[in-house]
Amino acid sequence: MALRDDGHVSESRRRWPRQVYDHGSDPDPRFSLANERTFLAWARTGLALLAGAAALDALDLPLHHVVQSLLAALLALAGMLTAGSAWWNWARTERAMREDAALPGNPAMVVVVAAAGVVGLVLGIASITRALT
Template sequence: MPRTRFPRFVFDTGNEPDPRFTMANERTFLAWIRTSLALLAGGIALEVLGLGLHEGLRIAASLVLMLAAVIAAPLAYLGWARNERALRNNTALPASPFGLPLALCVTLAGVLVLLAYLLR
């Protein structure tokens, strides 16, 4: 009996792509996971260290970073799955929905930290 691969909704479709493309897709997924961990660490560090910043704005910036981290991780998985299915079905890769929301979150957190510094 052949071993089934998880998740089935990805691997039960199409044909095996070139392993180089699958591994590149996995590296991209892991890069998004590292980004998520960095956002989480930044949000926690901002809150724990305090840095003498305006409390309300510091907390808001910290929450924005941690929320972005919590959202980025599952989106990374969904992006990996969508790309893997496209590779297996020999279709065009879907556009990534991550860039703009992540850029907006980091920009918002940066503005909040800047204001927290100026208003301390």
């Protein structure tokens, strides 16, 4: 830990994660708080995908059990990737703000849209097939 001239521990050394807070200077708190809200929204999305996976696995749907299990696994994987990327994107954005650099993009949106699209498509086809028979 680094000591300042007045003998106190430097504030940046006490903050975690260091790969974020040991760089640049503190941005306007409004921007940091907005970044945190975005992180929390992505974390909630990851939890919702995991809840959807649990529901899909628990329900008795007119699908072959292997297809239903694969869809549940796809949603669970998408939920875990979304939650993990929420942290990664928060850290990248916070560090960019601290270094007064351009803000990074967020590729996690593709994961959420792709997983929801595949699951929706398969469930839609199953519903149509069931209605026609």
